[in-house]
Amino acid sequence: MVLLFVLGATIGSFLNVVVFRLPRGESLVHPRSRCLSCGHALGVLDLFPVLSYLFSRGRCRYCQRGFSARYMLVEAFTGLACVASWYVFVELRMGIAWPGGWMTLGPALQGALAFIATCALIVVFFIDLDHYIIPDETVIIIACVGLAMDGLRLFATGPGEMVSFAEPVSLSSEMVIHLPKSLVGMAVGAGVLLAIAVVAERVFKKPSMGGGDIKLAGAMGAVLGPGYGFGVYFLLAVFLGAIVGVVAMALGKRGRREYMPFGPMMAVAGVAMLYAGNVITPAVVARFLIP
Numbered sequence: 001m002v003l004l005f006v007l008g009a010t011i012g013s014f015l016n017v018v019v020f021r022l023p024r025g026e027s028l029v030h031p032r033s034r035c036l037s038c039g040h041a042l043g044v045l046d047l048f049p050v051l052s053y054l055f056s057r058g059r060c061r062y063c064q065r066g067f068s069a070r071y072m073l074v075e076a077f078t079g080l081a082c083v084a085s086w087y088v089f090v091e092l093r094m095g096i097a098w099p100g101g102w103m104t105l106g107p108a109l110q111g112a113l114a115f116i117a118t119c120a121l122i123v124v125f126f127i128d129l130d131h132y133i134i135p136d137e138t139v140i141i142i143a144c145v146g147l148a149m150d151g152l153r154l155f156a157t158g159p160g161e162m163v164s165f166a167e168p169v170s171l172s173s174e175m176v177i178h179l180p181k182s183l184v185g186m187a188v189g190a191g192v193l194l195a196i197a198v199v200a201e202r203v204f205k206k207p208s209m210g211g212g213d214i215k216l217a218g219a220m221g222a223v224l225g226p227g228y229g230f231g232v233y234f235l236l237a238v239f240l241g242a243i244v245g246v247v248a249m250a251l252g253k254r255g256r257r258e259y260m261p262f263g264p265m266m267a268v269a270g271v272a273m274l275y276a277g278n279v280i281t282p283a284v285v286a287r288f289l290i291p
């Protein structure tokens with residue numbers, strides 16, 4: 001678990017670089033990270049996740065200028081997510097009921113996919129917070145995770161996991177169409193947010209939701225499927241947004257009409273659903289959705 005945390009935190013260190021450079025159109029691998037204040041290239045010691053921050057008390061070793069604690073928090077959170085990916089999918093065996101012979105590899109693959117989606121959501125959280133954009137790269141990664149998870153599920157449990165439609169083709173016969181949950185979920189997710197965006201724009205006379213939000217909803221629909229999973233996810237994101245909005249207004253940090261990005265709410269709700277969806281979904285559905 002310690003090794004998984006260090007691995008995750010190291011990836012988190014890279015996510016900090018992605019959050020900073022991706023919106024600026026800079027290369028993600030070159031050049032090496034520098035202190036933003038004195039420009040000194042950071043060495044291996046400075047890049048060691050979490051610990052380097054704690055040992056240097058959050059200051060640059062060369063110019064003593066303080067770094068934001070956010071870098072360390074991103075590293076620590078990514079490390080925890082890596083541990084959680086292993087614990088939830090491999091140890092607790094949440095998710096797919098795997099057939100014999102896949103008891104080790106199957107859960108590990110699912111955990112790895114959940115971790116990849118979490119990394120993309122961490123990047124979405126901070127880039128949308130800083131720049132009010134959701135990069136297409138992150139959306140594509142999450143959508144691919146959704147397709148791959150669906151592929152694994154179809155492999156493990158067979159075509160019963162597909163969405164089926166019976167379409168009458170004549171008076172006496174019908175054609176049964178099977179579609180993968182991820183593709184239907186993608187259409188439902190993007191469709192629901194597109195509909196809300198169109199209606200909200202008419203009502204409030206200004207754009208309230210960006211194209212990035214709609215694309216991200218499509219990608220999360222691919223991960224969560226078209227059913228209650230996505231519905232609960234969306235409610236969770238809206239609920240979070242309402243709480244954050246009210247708290248920010250109460251603290252005087254934000255005016256009533258000021259724009260608040262929705263991507264960070266969708267990212268937090270997404271991480272919650274990735275690891276605890278099978279607990280959250282039935283609880284929310286039983287309490288709020290079924291009278």
Ligand SMILES: [Zn+2]
Pocket residue numbers: 035036037038039040060061062063064065
């Ligand atoms: Zn410095």
